[in-house]
Amino acid sequence: MGYRQAVNQMRSYDAAGDDHLNAGWRAINAKAESTDGMYRDTIRARSRDLERNSDILESVVLAFERNVVGGGFKLQAKTENEDLNTTIETLFKLWCRPKNCDVTQQQSFSEICQMLVRRQKVDGGIIVVLRYIDDGVVPLSLQLYEVDDLDTMIPTTTTKKIVNGIEYNAYNRPIAYYLKKYDAYGNYIGTSERIDAKDVLFLFKKKRPSQLREMSELSSTLPRVRDMNQFMEAVSVKERVAALLAVLIKRMIPNGSGNVGRSSGGPERRSGYAGKMLSPGMIMELNPGDDVSVVQPPAQAANSSEFIRLQQRLSGASQGISYEVAARDMSQVNYSSARQGLIEDQKTYLMQQQYLIDHFFIPVYEAFIESAVLAGKVSIKDFHTKKESYLRHEWVAPGMKWIDPLKEANANKIALETNQTTLAEIAGNTGNDWREIIDQRALEIEYMREKGVISSESSTESEEIDQLIKETDEEKPEDES
Numbered sequence: 001m002g003y004r005q006a007v008n009q010m011r012s013y014d015a016a017g018d019d020h021l022n023a024g025w026r027a028i029n030a031k032a033e034s035t036d037g038m039y040r041d042t043i044r045a046r047s048r049d050l051e052r053n054s055d056i057l058e059s060v061v062l063a064f065e066r067n068v069v070g071g072g073f074k075l076q077a078k079t080e081n082e083d084l085n086t087t088i089e090t091l092f093k094l095w096c097r098p099k100n101c102d103v104t105q106q107q108s109f110s111e112i113c114q115m116l117v118r119r120q121k122v123d124g125g126i127i128v129v130l131r132y133i134d135d136g137v138v139p140l141s142l143q144l145y146e147v148d149d150l151d152t153m154i155p156t157t158t159t160k161k162i163v164n165g166i167e168y169n170a171y172n173r174p175i176a177y178y179l180k181k182y183d184a185y186g187n188y189i190g191t192s193e194r195i196d197a198k199d200v201l202f203l204f205k206k207k208r209p210s211q212l213r214e215m216s217e218l219s220s221t222l223p224r225v226r227d228m229n230q231f232m233e234a235v236s237v238k239e240r241v242a243a244l245l246a247v248l249i250k251r252m253i254p255n256g257s258g259n260v261g262r263s264s265g266g267p268e269r270r271s272g273y274a275g276k277m278l279s280p281g282m283i284m285e286l287n288p289g290d291d292v293s294v295v296q297p298p299a300q301a302a303n304s305s306e307f308i309r310l311q312q313r314l315s316g317a318s319q320g321i322s323y324e325v326a327a328r329d330m331s332q333v334n335y336s337s338a339r340q341g342l343i344e345d346q347k348t349y350l351m352q353q354q355y356l357i358d359h360f361f362i363p364v365y366e367a368f369i370e371s372a373v374l375a376g377k378v379s380i381k382d383f384h385t386k387k388e389s390y391l392r393h394e395w396v397a398p399g400m401k402w403i404d405p406l407k408e409a410n411a412n413k414i415a416l417e418t419n420q421t422t423l424a425e426i427a428g429n430t431g432n433d434w435r436e437i438i439d440q441r442a443l444e445i446e447y448m449r450e451k452g453v454i455s456s457e458s459s460t461e462s463e464e465i466d467q468l469i470k471e472t473d474e475e476k477p478e479d480e481s
Helices: 002-010 032-036 040-053 055-069 082-095 109-122 222-243 304-318 323-327 335-374 405-417 423-429 434-450 461-475
Strands: 074-077 125-131 141-145 161-163 166-168 174-182 188-196 200-204 247-251 290-294 393-396
Touching: 040 055, 040 109, 040 222, 055 109, 055 222, 055 304, 055 323, 055 335, 074 082, 082 335, 109 125, 109 141, 109 200, 109 335, 125 174, 125 335, 174 200, 200 335, 222 304, 304 323, 323 335, 335 393, 405 423, 423 434
Parallel strands: none
Antiparallel strands: 074 393, 125 141, 125 200, 161 166, 166 174, 174 188, 247 290
8 A cells, every 4th residue: 555655646647647536547558540440330320320310419510511611612723824724714613513523413513522521520531532434524523432331341461451441552551442332222232342542532530640541520529419419308308397287186085985983885986087187267076185286397407508508618619619600609709709719710610621622622623634634625735744834723712701891891901001911812711713803893893984983084993982982871861870
């Protein structure tokens, strides 16, 4: 005992203690596949179950779909030829339609992106296969596979290192993927298709160097969400019981004869209450000595709403988003706190958007350009000698709307005038192309000149428009201002 006490006193970290408070805390250090492989399927199944049945978890997933993808990403080709840029962007916009980009012709490119975000969040990952089939404007289509489709029964051989349906080289770089084949009814037929890694995009968030497969990003959130569901179900049942009016009959005289001494005959007949129910305005006679007692279940705990709010706050925090986004509750914030929360949430979405750009959009765009050139849809004679210059492009992520647009507009105006930002950056933050904005504004200004809204001699159209707005505001009645 003395030795144990001496060791505990010399301990440098309280987290390493093995006292009665940490007696059940047993953790091991192992490679990622050793800790994840045993529980991967179970966690994925539970995550899908809550995806189907929990509105709380669905609100978290929808927040990422809504803010990471939203209305979709916009392509900006960056070659040195503006006419070629316009041709590429127009062709890509046409390819994004369901009949061109999806091998099943059921989803548009934006809908595919939304599915990628959802499945990566719920399942931990998703597999995209580039299919070079001549079935659209460009001989390229995308085929999506769930992570369940990896054939984990393929064994490792002396010449091939295959782990969980993926073939690796000596540096754990994927060489090929083995995907299960199914019949028309979705039944596994016992064979697999080997697809080279260059045609496969396996999207999953890698958190450890030794990690080879995906793990659901909701793993730390699932227990808390399930606790909330069970708690809310219990509260709902209790409230339903409390809403029902139930009574108990208390009998002061037991069944049978009430006479003292020798019974005069058989048991006394008393009218029972079996099958009786309460109804509005009813009049019912009780047996002698009977009394009625109304059942009054205990009321709901006063702090149940605070408990749910705290659990939702923690669930959102584990996924990098605020409580206001996870619960769609803005009743407890002011402008400053809401804006700060929006900025922090935007950082989370930017990380996910950048991941999609690096691991999905860029490979798909490069395959799209190569397919378009080979099919003759885009004429580039020196493409193979100057491939890098013709593959230059940028993606404009969907922008966000600010809480107070006037304050943000004034801040952008000052930053632009003092050369602290650019029009491209301001337009990109709102999910727009700065060139499209300028082109559209030029058309609008020219149209206003034709209609006499602004003078053709003036070069300060913005000042004239501001003056028109000011005059319009001054003409409003006082009760409308």
